[in-house]
Amino acid sequence: xxxxxxxxxxxxxxxxxxxxxxxxxxxxxxxxxxxxxxxxxxxxxxxxxxxxxxxxxxxxxxxxxxxxxxxxxxxxxxxxxxxxxxxxxxxxxxxxxxxxxxxxxxxxxxxxxxxxxxxxxxxxxxxxxxxxxxxxxxxxxxxxxxxxxxxxxxxxxxxxxxxxxxxxxxxxxxxxxxxxxxxxxxxxxxxxxxxxxxxxxxxxxxx
Ligand SMILES: Nc1ncnc2c1ncn2[C@@H]1O[C@H](COP(=O)(O)OP(=O)(O)OP(=O)(O)O)[C@@H](O)[C@H]1O
Ligand SMILES: O=P(O)(O)OC[C@H]1O[C@H](OP(=O)(O)OP(=O)(O)O)[C@H](O)[C@@H]1O
Numbered sequence: 525x526x527x528x529x530x531x532x533x534x535x536x537x538x539x540x541x542x543x544x545x546x547x548x549x550x551x552x553x554x555x556x557x558x559x560x561x562x563x564x565x566x567x568x569x570x571x572x573x574x575x576x577x578x579x580x581x582x583x584x585x586x587x588x589x590x591x592x593x594x595x596x597x598x599x600x601x602x603x604x605x606x607x608x609x610x611x612x613x614x615x616x617x618x619x620x621x622x623x624x625x626x627x628x629x630x631x632x633x634x635x636x637x638x639x640x641x642x643x644x645x646x647x648x649x650x651x652x653x654x655x656x657x658x659x660x661x662x663x664x665x666x667x668x669x670x671x672x673x674x675x676x677x678x679x680x681x682x683x684x685x686x687x688x689x690x691x692x693x694x695x696x697x698x699x700x701x702x703x704x705x706x707x708x709x710x711x712x713x714x715x716x717x718x719x720x721x722x723x724x725x726x727x728x729x730x731x
Contacts, residue, residue: 531593533578540615548725591711597701611705618682620698638668639678666690
């Protein structure tokens, strides 16, 4: 049996992905959620998990140091790495939207868009024919329109609570997001049997 390395995103997706892997019969140690370990071996399955920042998962997979990985569609759309998308796991579902203060129009000359997804935002506004200035932030994006840094934000919405509690409204629905199983193209060819086996195991759990 060939060895498989799987890159898992830490944080939000990890919790749901961990449950899914347990349900699929992977014998992941219980303490993994609490631990600071970045690499977990399951010798009997010849599988090694590496725990990475969500935005780094496609990087590990593209470089082939991980054969497969789990990444949000937001991250895949933003980074456009050379990886195969194998399966929509339908976990960590949310969407990308633009939002801003209510009853406001975008500044006509150079509307400013705050986001941690500069490529997604740029592509979206290009498609609808708006020329915008992108202001890249790393988090708490909703602050930007509130304090006058930007006209709009482009960010993840899930429950809508963050927008609501900060007095913002949604303007445009840009893309649906869920977590995807991805593969390195060479691993996909060289380890196709093993990877297909894993896809089959996980597919049974996707509604
Ligand atoms: N509110 C949300 N609800 C559901 N899924 C979300 C939500 N926010 C983000 N996600 C999904 O989870 C992924 C990772 O989110 P998470 O908040 O764990 O990490 P991060 O913000 O990228 O990283 P960090 O906080 O470590 O800098 C995103 O890429 C997206 O696919
Ligand atoms: O619609 P909601 O359920 O409120 O979820 C949306 C929020 O969740 C994410 O933020 P996160 O908690 O990752 O914090 P961040 O600001 O550091 O990105 C996202 O960037 C939104 O701010």
